[in-house]
Amino acid sequence: MIALTVALAVAAAALAGPVPAWLAGSPAALRHPGPALLAWQAVGAGTGLAAVGAALAFAASGSRAAMAGLVAGVTLAAYLVTVTAWVTVRTLARRRSHRGLLDLVATPIAAVPGGRLLESGTPMAYVVPGLRPRTVLTSAVLLRLGPAAVDAVLAHERTHLAQRHDLVTLPFAAWQAALPFLPAARTARVAVALLVEALADDGARARVGAAALADALRTVTLAQAPCDAGATVQTAARLARLQMLERFG
Numbered sequence: 001m002i003a004l005t006v007a008l009a010v011a012a013a014a015l016a017g018p019v020p021a022w023l024a025g026s027p028a029a030l031r032h033p034g035p036a037l038l039a040w041q042a043v044g045a046g047t048g049l050a051a052v053g054a055a056l057a058f059a060a061s062g063s064r065a066a067m068a069g070l071v072a073g074v075t076l077a078a079y080l081v082t083v084t085a086w087v088t089v090r091t092l093a094r095r096r097s098h099r100g101l102l103d104l105v106a107t108p109i110a111a112v113p114g115g116r117l118l119e120s121g122t123p124m125a126y127v128v129p130g131l132r133p134r135t136v137l138t139s140a141v142l143l144r145l146g147p148a149a150v151d152a153v154l155a156h157e158r159t160h161l162a163q164r165h166d167l168v169t170l171p172f173a174a175w176q177a178a179l180p181f182l183p184a185a186r187t188a189r190v191a192v193a194l195l196v197e198a199l200a201d202d203g204a205r206a207r208v209g210a211a212a213l214a215d216a217l218r219t220v221t222l223a224q225a226p227c228d229a230g231a232t233v234q235t236a237a238r239l240a241r242l243q244m245l246e247r248f249g
Contacts, residue, residue, distance in 0.1 A: 002061050005069075008054035015047040020184040024191040030241050033198040037168065040192050044175055047184075052077045083178040088170060098128050102136060109137065112154060117142075123220045127157045129166040144219050148212035152204045153220060156213070159203025165196040194234055201238055210246045214239060 020043060023029060029036035055073030059066045102116045109115030112135055118124075120138035123145070128134040135157050142150065160166070172192045176185040204213045221235040 002058075005054050005057040005061060008050045008057055012047055012050035012054060015043050015050060016182060016184045019043055020187045020191075024187050029191070029195065030198055030237065031244070033195040033202070037192065037195050037199070040172070040188055040195070041168075044171055044188060047175075048077075048080050052080075080174075080178055084171065084174040087174040087177050091170060091173070092130075095128055095130050099130060099132070099134050102128065102134050106136065109135075112137075125153045125157060125220055127160050129161060129164070133161050135161075141220060145216060146212075148208055149215040149219065152208045152212040152216040155204035155207040156200045156216070159200040160196070162203070163196075163199060165200065168196055169193060194237060197234065197238060198241060201242065205242070205245070210242050214242055217242070 023036070023039060023043065026036075029039075052073050055069045055076060058069035059073060061069075102118075106116035106118050109117050114133050115135045115137065118136060118138045121140050122138060123140040124136070124138045125141055126136050128136065135154065137150075137153070141153060145153065169189070169192055172185075172189045176182075176189050179185045201213060201217075204216075217235055217239055221231060221238075
């Protein structure tokens, strides 16, 4: 059991340190966002399971400190489950409140199921998932983009909803909330956010083509850069990926 304890502890350390750093920096991840997302999910689940397993394996080793291992393993497992439940409930409540607010202040868009139009000089688009999701556009999107680019925006957001990217990203938000001191937790959340955007880009590209999508990205996403420093870096990566896909297929 001591050998198993050591093996699981080493695995947990690797999954919480060098593996996320390597995966986040891998050029292949953006080229193949689906498999990369599965790899991140395996890293996230594996880290917790290996850490809890190491403590429980130590508890089963017969050591004098076995009880401490049992308490540590059970406590860690309970903590991770509790934080995940809390983040999930909080997120669902915020989304429900957001949808209610949109229904009060935004104008329905007849041509878009669940669509809502907000008056704003900043081009923005996003979805609020749920049983009755909302797809939100600002008036600036319609003013600054042509029909094909607007279709690209809508296709991008529909892909988020169809592939349930809200459920994909939720565990990584919980991981960061549970272990905010762990660099890998933030690395994973940022990397996964970029991967789901790449998948949504693929959905839009398949529908309207790369040129319209690139126009939409430059107009809508970069407009948010003053409020989100990471938006510029992420958009640059997405545009570079789009050019690469068009060049090499």
